[in-house]
Amino acid sequence: MAKLIETYACIPSTERGRGILISGNPKTNSFLYCNGRSVIIRYLDRPLDVEVYAEHAYQTTVARFSPNGEWIASADVSGTVRIWGTHNGFVLKNEFRVLSGRIDDLQWSDDGMRIVASGDGKGKSFIRAFMWDSGSNVGEFDGHSRRVLSCAFKPTRPFRIVSCGEDFLVNFYEGPPFKFKQSHRDHSNFVNCVRFSPDGTKFITVSSDKRGLLYDGKTAEKKGELSSEDCHKGSIYAVSWSPDSKQVLTVSADKTAKIWTISENFNGTVAKTLCPGSDGVEDMLVGCLWQNDYVVTVSLGGTIYVYSASDLDKEPMIMCGHMKNVNSLAVLKSSPEIILSSSYDGLIFRWTRGFGYSGKLERKDKNQIKCLAVVDEEIMSSGFDNKIWRIPLSGDQCAEANIVDIGNQPKDLSFALNDRDLALIAIETGVVLLRGTQVLSTVDLGFTVSACVIAPDGTEAIVGGQDGKLHIYSVNGDSLKNEAVLEKHRGEITVIRYSPDVSMFASADANREAVVWDRVTREVKLKNMLYHTARINSLAWSPDNTMVATGSLDTCVIVYEVSKPASSRTTIKGANLGGVYAVAFVDDNTVVSSGEDACIRFWQITPR
Amino acid sequence: MANAASGMAVHDECKLKFLELKAKRTYRYVVFKIEEKQKEVIVEKLGDPTETHEDFAACLPANECRYAVFDYDFVTEENCQKSRIFFIAWSPDTARVRSKMIYASSKDRFKRELDGIQVELQATDPTEMDLEVFKSRAN
Numbered sequence: 001m002a003k004l005i006e007t008y009a010c011i012p013s014t015e016r017g018r019g020i021l022i023s024g025n026p027k028t029n030s031f032l033y034c035n036g037r038s039v040i041i042r043y044l045d046r047p048l049d050v051e052v053y054a055e056h057a058y059q060t061t062v063a064r065f066s067p068n069g070e071w072i073a074s075a076d077v078s079g080t081v082r083i084w085g086t087h088n089g090f091v092l093k094n095e096f097r098v099l100s101g102r103i104d105d106l107q108w109s110d111d112g113m114r115i116v117a118s119g120d121g122k123g124k125s126f127i128r129a130f131m132w133d134s135g136s137n138v139g140e141f142d143g144h145s146r147r148v149l150s151c152a153f154k155p156t157r158p159f160r161i162v163s164c165g166e167d168f169l170v171n172f173y174e175g176p177p178f179k180f181k182q183s184h185r186d187h188s189n190f191v192n193c194v195r196f197s198p199d200g201t202k203f204i205t206v207s208s209d210k211r212g213l214l215y216d217g218k219t220a221e222k223k224g225e226l227s228s229e230d231c232h233k234g235s236i237y238a239v240s241w242s243p244d245s246k247q248v249l250t251v252s253a254d255k256t257a258k259i260w261t262i263s264e265n266f267n268g269t270v271a272k273t274l275c276p277g278s279d280g281v282e283d284m285l286v287g288c289l290w291q292n293d294y295v296v297t298v299s300l301g302g303t304i305y306v307y308s309a310s311d312l313d314k315e316p317m318i319m320c321g322h323m324k325n326v327n328s329l330a331v332l333k334s335s336p337e338i339i340l341s342s343s344y345d346g347l348i349f350r351w352t353r354g355f356g357y358s359g360k361l362e363r364k365d366k367n368q369i370k371c372l373a374v375v376d377e378e379i380m381s382s383g384f385d386n387k388i389w390r391i392p393l394s395g396d397q398c399a400e401a402n403i404v405d406i407g408n409q410p411k412d413l414s415f416a417l418n419d420r421d422l423a424l425i426a427i428e429t430g431v432v433l434l435r436g437t438q439v440l441s442t443v444d445l446g447f448t449v450s451a452c453v454i455a456p457d458g459t460e461a462i463v464g465g466q467d468g469k470l471h472i473y474s475v476n477g478d479s480l481k482n483e484a485v486l487e488k489h490r491g492e493i494t495v496i497r498y499s500p501d502v503s504m505f506a507s508a509d510a511n512r513e514a515v516v517w518d519r520v521t522r523e524v525k526l527k528n529m530l531y532h533t534a535r536i537n538s539l540a541w542s543p544d545n546t547m548v549a550t551g552s553l554d555t556c557v558i559v560y561e562v563s564k565p566a567s568s569r570t571t572i573k574g575a576n577l578g579g580v581y582a583v584a585f586v587d588d589n590t591v592v593s594s595g596e597d598a599c600i601r602f603w604q605i606t607p608r
Numbered sequence: 609m610a611n612a613a614s615g616m617a618v619h620d621e622c623k624l625k626f627l628e629l630k631a632k633r634t635y636r637y638v639v640f641k642i643e644e645k646q647k648e649v650i651v652e653k654l655g656d657p658t659e660t661h662e663d664f665a666a667c668l669p670a671n672e673c674r675y676a677v678f679d680y681d682f683v684t685e686e687n688c689q690k691s692r693i694f695f696i697a698w699s700p701d702t703a704r705v706r707s708k709m710i711y712a713s714s715k716d717r718f719k720r721e722l723d724g725i726q727v728e729l730q731a732t733d734p735t736e737m738d739l740e741v742f743k744s745r746a747n
Contacts, residue, residue: 490701528734565662567738 002559002572007592008212008221008351009042009050010035010598011302011321012287013059019172019192019237019251021060021105021150022298025065026243031289031296032072034060035323036597038480038577039074041086042084042204044294044306047319048356052599053090054577058084061103061119066112066132068256072134073115075103081117085133096135097517102530104148110155114176118148118163127151127163129178140177143171150193155216156200162220164191165427168212171203172220182220186213193238197245202266206250213265224266226250230273232258247271249295251285257297259312272312276305320357322349322571323467326594329582330374337586341600342372349400351588351600361398361539363391373423374416380423388425390437402437412451425463426452431463433478441478445471452498453505460519462505470507472522484522488515491535504562506548508536516552516562528566531558534579542585551580557593559605572603616714617648618721624650626722629679630693634656637664639717640675642710648719649675661739668737673711674698675718677725680742692746701732712721 002410012020012033024031029044038059041051043079053063056076061372062465063074065086075081079099101120108115116129119377126148129140141163148165160181161173170184170191188208196203196217204226210233212226226248234253241248248268251257260268274297277283282301289296295307302323305316322343332338337353340361346368348361361379367383370385379391379398386409391401409425416422423434425448433440451464454475461480463471468489473480491511499503504525508514514536516526534554541548549559557572557580578596584593592602622640629635637655642648652674653667659679668674684690697715699708714717719725726747731737 530733530735567734 001606002557002570002591003606005604006048006353006601006602007050007052007054008048008194009040009321010357011304011319011323012040012298013152013323014286014298014300014302016281016284016300020298021062021193021238021308022287022289023062024062024291024296025069026291027069027540028063028296029292031291032065032074033062033287033298034063034074036060036578038597039063039072041072042319044291044296047317050461050586050599052577052597053084054597055084055090056080056203062106064106064108066108067110067186068112071112071132071193073106073108073266073548075106075117079103079119081106081115083115094133094135096130097154098130100124100537101147104176105150105155108132108150109153109159114153114159116151116161116163118151118165120147126165126498127161129161129176137358138176139173141171141173141178141180143180143183144169144603149190150195150201152194152196153520154196154200154203154520155198156217158218160217160220161204162196162205162215164193164194164205164207166190168207170194170215181260184215184220184222186222189235192236195239195241195248197241198243199245201264204239204262206236206239206243210234210236210252212236212239212248212250212260212268214262214268221328222267226260226268226456226574227270230258230270232256234284237286238286238288242290242472242488247505249288249290249297251288251297253284253286255279255283255284255285255289255299257295259295274305274307274312274316276316277301277303278496284526313579320349320360322347322594322598322600325578325581325596327581328372329584329592329594329600330372330547331584331586332374333376339584339586339592339600340372340374340379341594342369343598344368344370346377346383348381349370353602361393363398363401371410371413373413373415375417375420378415378420380413380415382425383415384409386410386412388423388434389540397596400417404434404437404439406432406434406439408432410447415456417456419456419458422454422458424452424454426450426463431461431480433475433480435500445480445481447471451493451496451507453498454500456502463494463526464489464507464509466492468509468511470494471495486517486522488524488527494536495539497539497541500543501543501545506539506541506552508539512536512552516548517575518559526560526562528556529560529569531566531569531571532556537579537581538583540584540591542588544588546588549583549585549606551577551593551595552577553584555579555595557583557591557603559591561607570605570607575601575603610634616642616710616717618718619648619650621651622649622718625654626677626699629677630724633679635679636660637667637676639667639680639745640671640677641712642675644710649714660741665734665737668698670700671702671704673700673707673714675715677722678742678747682743682746690746692726693724694742694745695719695722695728696737697730698737699729699730699732 103119146166154160232252287298304319412426448466491508491509514529533551576595641652
């Protein structure tokens with residue numbers, strides 16, 4: 001049986017030039033954001049506690065808790081809003097097709113009965129407000145001609161709705177049933193966000209023209225603005241009110257977050273400027289939330305900074321993770337256990353088990369990573385060009401990388417674990433032997449290679465071909481001598497791994513099958529490991545050589561015991577939505593898996 | 609016995625052994641093979657009632673097709689002891705195409721000879737014949 005013990009969640013997906021909207025529930029200190037097709041629920045006081053809702057069929061854009069905290073409404077790019085319960089396994093209450101294009105913002109009315117959603121209507125309606133349980137419309141919303149980026153519901157009666165969008169307009173609707181009342185064109189660029197203060201007396205709009213304007217909550221008269229002294233120097237992407245309605249938090253593309261004090265005459269002055277992060281493009285701030293005592297800002301790179309509102313000078317808590325799929329994992333043998341994960345956009349993160357995110361490995365060049373291998377203090381990675389990067393790790397950071405051009409695109413890499421200088425790299429029709437940064441030899445094997453591995457002592461190498469055959473070679477210096485060809489697989493070999501004690505090796509193919517072989521006799525030790533329903537992407541041995549875990553595109557991780565028949569296996573279904581790309585054993589009973597959903601999960605395996 | 613669509617006859621012993629399994633429960637499973645030379649389906653192996661699913665799975669060759677009948681015993685949710693007779697068309701992916709064709713075209717005719725099959729299963733690899741599959745199909 002397998003039990004989930006830890007999840008390192010992905011971070012919000014961000015887009016340059018647009019803000020993102022995150023929201024939360026003040027009662028449970030949780031906050032919500034979207035990544036890919038999932039909605040992630042996290043807790044501000046417990047960064048390791050993560051829940052994922054993955055029922056949308058399209059990319060999700062925004063999600064909000066209802067005022068009573070019982071329901072969450074989430075919206076996606078197809079214009080669908082799903083309303084589901086927070087507890088009890090996220091049971092779906094309703095699903096409505098609200099707009100014909102993507103939904104950019106969504107808000108509940110304060111009594112939890114109505115929801116307003118706005119976005120891109122492709123020429124037809126850009127905003128709709130409806131009853132949460134029946135979906136019936138509660139008003140007509142005209143007045144916008146382009147995408148409506150944000151909308152807000154006045155929290156106190158009489159109810160009003162404000163919307164703002166790419167046509168630079170801020171529209172005000174009275175109701176219910178909501179009807180257009182007036183429109184303001186005070187901004188000179190996209191109006192990115194509009195929010196009512198919690199007491200309902202004012203609302204603020206922020207825009208890409210770097211200004212923020214304040215209006216009266218009931219009459220929608222423009223009353224004041226955020227002072228131009230010390231104002232933002234870039235587009236303001238999002239705004240959030242403090243719970244006491246006296247201050248607002250704004251985040252901007254100038255990489256700062258500012259807290260403004262709003263006076264009674266509706267003018268705002270800067271109270272504090274926060275500059276999380278250093279000065280890269282990644283640190284443009286795109287989202288914010290002020291909840292109870294927490295001030296949360298999200299950067300373009302996806303890093304979430306949580307400040308304490310009462311003590312803004314204190315260092316923020318940083319929550320980070322992957323934004324794109326995690327395509328490889330490696331476990332560094334140390335204690336506490338450290339995992340390195342890399343995603344194809346070139347980011348390598350370090351995670352400490354039990355604690356979470358513990359740093360990003362800074363690399364000088366952020367090129368994409370396709371394959372990654374790690375051994376003790378060295379990382380070897382390859383991307384989509386012809387180069388291999390050997391990066392020694394000094395302590396926590398990467399030292400200067402050594403780049404080797406091998407002349408062909410690498411398809412797979414492998415270190416000889418006991419002789420770290422020696423590495424084997426698979427290229428299109430052969431392999432390259434590398435010692436340090438010198439190419440020892442490039443051997444053309446005559447068949448299309450798809451996977452390779454070199455034994456820890458560097459004397460034997462196994463190369464898998466696209467035709468499913470495993471070729472075993474003995475390595476002498478810089479040449480390979482063909483020892484045997486094993487034919488059992490019926491699909492392209494995807495991964496081959498030696499067991500830690502080198503007595504066995506396991507291979508897996510694209511036809512869902514994995515096989516364990518005895519290294520000396522080259523006989524099949526365990527077969528019929530055919531329980532996956534899609535291509536096997538990754539394979540790992542447990543440190544005590546008794547178990548093999550396979551991760552596949554069918555989102556499952558299956559753990560087999562070598563001494564028992566394949567049918568007595570432990571299956572982890574849905575380990576990573578979208579497909580498992582990498583799997584590794586942390587210790588004899590724990591497997592870590594990562595995949596398309598950019599999350600890394602730890603599973604405790606108890607053998608049956 | 610009369611000719612089938614593929615011209616395969618069914619040996620009398622097949623029907624007799626099946627009836628014994630059904631009525632007197634003298635076997636756990638029966639494995640049938642198509643003998644190409646005599647052009648008929650014959651009984652290849654009989655399993656003792658004490659044998660299990662694993663023994664049965666071991667009897668089916670990994671590279672050749674077979675037909676089999678298995679008597680599966682289980683306990684329902686209401687704690688009733690029940691049994692179901694499964695007909696398994698074993699047609700592994702690694703078998704020769706000619707073999708698969710012959711077994712596939714004769715299957716219907718053969719099944720009609722065995723009166724009393726409750727569930728039919730087609731297995732193309734050992735995972736499709738797993739105990740869990742039996743459990744779910746027995747419902």
